[in-house]
Amino acid sequence: MLLDKKKCPLCGSKNVKFSYTSIKDKIDYSFCKNCTLYFQTKIYSLSNKDISKFYTKNYFYKGYTHGSKGFLHRSQQYVLDRKYIKKFYKDNKKNSILDYGCGNGEFIKLFKSKKFGFEFNSDAKVNHSIKRINFKEIQKFKYDLIVMRGVIEHLKNFKDITKKLVKCLKKNGQFVIMATPNSHSYAFIKNKKAFNQNNERHLFHFNSINLTDFFLKLGLFNIDLSYPYHDTPYKNFKADFKKIKKIKSIKNSPPGVGNMMSLVFKKINN
Numbered sequence: 001m002l003l004d005k006k007k008c009p010l011c012g013s014k015n016v017k018f019s020y021t022s023i024k025d026k027i028d029y030s031f032c033k034n035c036t037l038y039f040q041t042k043i044y045s046l047s048n049k050d051i052s053k054f055y056t057k058n059y060f061y062k063g064y065t066h067g068s069k070g071f072l073h074r075s076q077q078y079v080l081d082r083k084y085i086k087k088f089y090k091d092n093k094k095n096s097i098l099d100y101g102c103g104n105g106e107f108i109k110l111f112k113s114k115k116f117g118f119e120f121n122s123d124a125k126v127n128h129s130i131k132r133i134n135f136k137e138i139q140k141f142k143y144d145l146i147v148m149r150g151v152i153e154h155l156k157n158f159k160d161i162t163k164k165l166v167k168c169l170k171k172n173g174q175f176v177i178m179a180t181p182n183s184h185s186y187a188f189i190k191n192k193k194a195f196n197q198n199n200e201r202h203l204f205h206f207n208s209i210n211l212t213d214f215f216l217k218l219g220l221f222n223i224d225l226s227y228p229y230h231d232t233p234y235k236n237f238k239a240d241f242k243k244i245k246k247i248k249s250i251k252n253s254p255p256g257v258g259n260m261m262s263l264v265f266k267k268i269n270n
C-alpha cells in the first residue's frame with residue numbers, strides 16, 4: 001500500500017519537515033510537528049521490494065544465529081523480556097500468543113502458552129514449538145497476547161497491520177511493543193545524527209506519547225512503559241558514561257536509558 005505523500009505516516013498531518021541526516025549510512029529522517037514522529041524521508045517511495053533487500057541472509061545470521069555474538073546478547077535479553085511480559089500476562093497452556101515478526105522463534109519459544117508466529121522472511125527457520133502462520137491465517141485465531149519485539153519500526157504499513165492485529169486480540173488481551181527505538185531519549189535529543197538506532201531498516205522512531213495516542217484510538221490503554229538499560233547485556237556503565245559525556249561530538253551514541261522502550265497496552269474496548 002502506498003503512503004499518502006507529504007503526510008505524516010502516523011497522524012496524517014501535512015506539518016512535516018526534514019529533520020536530519022544520520023552520520024552512519026547517511027539516512028534522511030523527517031519529523032512530524034503534530035505527533036512528533038520521526039520517519040525516513042524516502043518512506044513514500046520505498047517499495048516492499050526495496051525493504052526486503054535490507055533483510056539479507058547475513059543480517060539474520062549476525063543477530064539471530066546460535067554462536068554469533070549478537071545472538072548471545074539477544075538471547076540474554078529474551079529472558080529479561082519474558083520476565084517483563086510475565087508481570088502482566090498469565091503464561092499458561094490455555095492462553096495464546098502471537099509473535100508478529102517472530103524471526104526464528106527463539107524469543108516466543110520461552111513461553112508455555114500456545115504459540116503462533118508470523119515471519120515475513122521465508123529463509124527464517126521457525127522453532128518447531130511454534131505454529132508458523134501466514135498473514136491471512138492470523139485472523140483465524142484469537143490471542144490473549146500479541147507481541148511485536150523490535151518490529152514496529154521496521155513496518156512501512158505499521159498502521160494497517162496493527163489495526164488488523166488488534167481485531168484478533170481478545171478483550172482484556174495485551175499488545176506488547178518491545179525493544180523499539182525511542183525518540184524521547186537523552187542520546188536522541190542531544191544528537192539525533194549519531195543515534196545508534198539510525199539504520200536503513202528503522203523506518204520510524206516513535207515515542208511513548210505518539211504510540212499511546214495511536215493505541216488509544218484502537219481501544220487500548222497503556223498500562224506500562226519501560227526503558228531497559230541497567231540490567232541488559234548491552235550496558236557498560238564506564239564506557240557508556242565516557243561516550244555520553246561527549247554526545248555532541250561522537251559518531252554513534254552508546255546504549256543508555258531510553259534508547260529503547262517497551263510498552264504494554266491492554267484492550268479495554270472490543
Ligand SMILES: [Zn+2]
Nearest residue numbers: 008011032035
Ligand atoms: Zn504525525
